[in-house]
Amino acid sequence: MCGIVGAVAKNNVVPVLLEGLLRLEYRGYDSAGLVVANDGLHRLRTTGRVAELGKLANEQETLGETGIAHTRWATHGVPSERNAHPHYSGRISKIAVVHNGIIENYEIMREQLQAEGFEFVSDTDTEVIAHLIAFNLQQIPDLLEAVCASISKLQGAYAIAVMEEARPGRIIAARNGAPLLLGLGDTGNYAASDASALLQVTKNMIYLEEGDVAELTSDGYRIVSCLNGKIDKEITRAVHKSNLTSEAINLGPYAHFMQKEIFEQPGAVANTLEMVFNAQSISPRLFGNDAEKILSQIDSILILACGTSYHAGLVASYWLETVAGLPCNVEIASEYRYRDPIAGPNTLVVGISQSGETADTLAALNYAQSLGHQHSLSICNVAESALIRQTNLRFLTRAGPEIGVASTKAFTTQLASLLLLTVTLAKMRNKLSGERENEMIAALRHLPAALQLALQVEPQVKAWAEKFAEKNHALFLGRGLHYPIAMEGALKLKEISYIHAEAYAAGELKHGPLALVDKDMPVVAIAPNDVLLSKLKSNLQEVHARGGELYVFADADSHIQQSEGVHIIRLAEHAGLLSPILHTIPLQMLAYHVALQKGTDVDKPRNLAKSVTVE
Numbered sequence: 070m071c072g073i074v075g076a077v078a079k080n081n082v083v084p085v086l087l088e089g090l091l092r093l094e095y096r097g098y099d100s101a102g103l104v105v106a107n108d109g110l111h112r113l114r115t116t117g118r119v120a121e122l123g124k125l126a127n128e129q130e131t132l133g134e135t136g137i138a139h140t141r142w143a144t145h146g147v148p149s150e151r152n153a154h155p156h157y158s159g160r161i162s163k164i165a166v167v168h169n170g171i172i173e174n175y176e177i178m179r180e181q182l183q184a185e186g187f188e189f190v191s192d193t194d195t196e197v198i199a200h201l202i203a204f205n206l207q208q209i210p211d212l213l214e215a216v217c218a219s220i221s222k223l224q225g226a227y228a229i230a231v232m233e234e235a236r237p238g239r240i241i242a243a244r245n246g247a248p249l250l251l252g253l254g255d256t257g258n259y260a261a262s263d264a265s266a267l268l269q270v271t272k273n274m275i276y277l278e279e280g281d282v283a284e285l286t287s288d289g290y291r292i293v294s295c296l297n298g299k300i301d302k303e304i305t306r307a308v309h310k311s312n313l314t315s316e317a318i319n320l321g322p323y324a325h326f327m328q329k330e331i332f333e334q335p336g337a338v339a340n341t342l343e344m345v346f347n348a349q350s351i352s353p354r355l356f357g358n359d360a361e362k363i364l365s366q367i368d369s370i371l372i373l374a375c376g377t378s379y380h381a382g383l384v385a386s387y388w389l390e391t392v393a394g395l396p397c398n399v400e401i402a403s404e405y406r407y408r409d410p411i412a413g414p415n416t417l418v419v420g421i422s423q424s425g426e427t428a429d430t431l432a433a434l435n436y437a438q439s440l441g442h443q444h445s446l447s448i449c450n451v452a453e454s455a456l457i458r459q460t461n462l463r464f465l466t467r468a469g470p471e472i473g474v475a476s477t478k479a480f481t482t483q484l485a486s487l488l489l490l491t492v493t494l495a496k497m498r499n500k501l502s503g504e505r506e507n508e509m510i511a512a513l514r515h516l517p518a519a520l521q522l523a524l525q526v527e528p529q530v531k532a533w534a535e536k537f538a539e540k541n542h543a544l545f546l547g548r549g550l551h552y553p554i555a556m557e558g559a560l561k562l563k564e565i566s567y568i569h570a571e572a573y574a575a576g577e578l579k580h581g582p583l584a585l586v587d588k589d590m591p592v593v594a595i596a597p598n599d600v601l602l603s604k605l606k607s608n609l610q611e612v613h614a615r616g617g618e619l620y621v622f623a624d625a626d627s628h629i630q631q632s633e634g635v636h637i638i639r640l641a642e643h644a645g646l647l648s649p650i651l652h653t654i655p656l657q658m659l660a661y662h663v664a665l666q667k668g669t670d671v672d673k674p675r676n677l678a679k680s681v682t683v684e
């Protein structure tokens with residue numbers, strides 16, 4: 070988590086650093102800071118947001134042609150000015166460091182550096198990097214070489230940017246396990262955690278690879294690899310033209326990114342399924358050149374993911390078992406990586422992640438591969454991410470940048486992709502007749518329009534939200550395919566409105582949670598007109614009989630009647646296998662409107678970050 074920006078140019082870079090940080094705030098927003106070189110290093114730090122940092126820069130008329138900046142999601146040390154980046158060190162020459170990631174051996178390094186006389190003024194692991202580089206600079210007077218020497222001693226995942234007071238006009242950036250890219254502009258060169266931060270100055274980007282160390286000046290750049298603490302060789306990396314548009318990363322007419330992203334879902338799903346819209350039939354090649362060979366060998370699926378992406382995996386497990394007849398396990402990545410699971414030689418391991426940089430998901434996939442799993446597929450929204458590079462097969466969700474911390478369009482595009490995977494596998498395994506395949510393709514083609522329709526229930530959801538805003542707890546119920554959707558609805562509500570929300574498979578209600586039901590506990594039920602509807606209705610009766618207030622999302626043909634204590638919002642007619650995707654929409658809207666009622670920070674909920682690059 071945390072966002073990094075670095076800039077070295079022939080003009081003042083403070084506006085570039087601030088704008089870049091604003092774009093990266095989704096990565097963390099506990100504190101913000103920057104340092105620029107202008108007759109010495111000038112550092113500004115605040116426990117406020119980037120806007121606050123901007124005010125400080127304005128008041129203090131901070132200017133400089135070289136600078137690094139950071140927006141933090143605290144891991145080591147509370148959010149405070151003292152712990153905010155950039156961190157300083159230096160005896161011979163003062164240096165400043167910004168860092169994203171975690172240094173796992175920081176305690177030992179800290180002791181060693183303290184023994185060398187370095188004084189620590191923060192509780193962060195980052196300060197170790199600053200002192201270590203300063204220590205090495207005493208023997209190796211070149212910053213690039215000193216960074217090479219230093220990173221050989223660091224364990225963990227990181228991206229860093231470093232600058233030096235004595236030789237301004239130069240930034241050193243290094244990547245190992247956390248994202249970092251370079252931007253090549255007309256008047257300067259830049260580094261950042263993602264492309265959106267640099268779109269303001271350039272579209273020409275270089276995605277650094279693990280182990281790359283880059284040196285940036287206003288006139289040029291070079292990339293090297295390091296071996297045993299020394300520069301090993303010069304590296305050439307391709308320059309990519311980013312196809313990100315400023316429209317994709319700006320709010321436009323919306324009040325929040327989450328709102329924008331909810332409403333972008335029809336388009337995001339249409340983009341993700343574009344190849345299907347033009348095809349007569351579904352081909353395994355959608356998942357990569359080797360997909361036909363690999364997918365024809367598999368006999369089971371293992372899905373690894375976290376958070377919302379994990380919920381997408383849970384829905385997919387129903388589809389894969391029912392439609393493709395494949396056994397499917399879905400595991401929370403942070404749990405899987407510490408178990409002793411049995412690897413099947415013909416299991417396809419599927420990593421699902423919006424960002425492609427979630428540390429637990431990457432580590433779990435790595436672990437699965439180390440156990441002998443040979444076949445892997447990533448479903449991911451970021452083309453240049455670590456996850457995409459870690460698997461044999463890949464499918465890109467084309468949701469566009471998702472900036473709101475609570476995931477919305479990434480989830481529905483993941484579901485659309487997973488349904489496509491299901492249909493592909495079902496077809497390859499002769500579980501799908503030509504007629505059924507055509508029906509499925511037609512349903513997928515219709516999905517964007519169906520999502521558009523689902524968005525129309527917003528006024529009704531908004532009215533419900535007023536009632537939820539006064540509550541402290543909520544239960545979400547679903548069955549079968551819609552149980553994970555209930556989980557996702559509960560997660561959305563707790564993430565952004567801070568209302569405690571739990572999801573239960575509706576049949577489990579009587580085994581415990583029913584004890585919680587009273588007039589103060591709203592119960593949200595996802596009640597599409599599927600084979601489990603009559604069972605679900607009995608569960609709802611159990612709630613009603615105990616004075617619980619029911620908020621039911623039903624299909625137009627669900628035959629559930631509104632009555633005292635039973636509120637109903639109807640979507641369109643039952644959408645079959647696509648129903649979980651459509652039923653997600655009103656749940657996202659419910660969370661959004663409850664958060665608005667409560668006045669919480671919708672896009673940047675407390676304590677969270679969008680991209681969790683630490684364990």
Ligand code: G6P
Pocket residue numbers: 375376377378421422423424425426427430474475476677678679680681
């Ligand atoms: C964080 C985000 C969630 C997201 C989860 C997994 O917790 O706040 O919205 O679902 O990470 O992220 P990923 O990028 O792997 O899908």
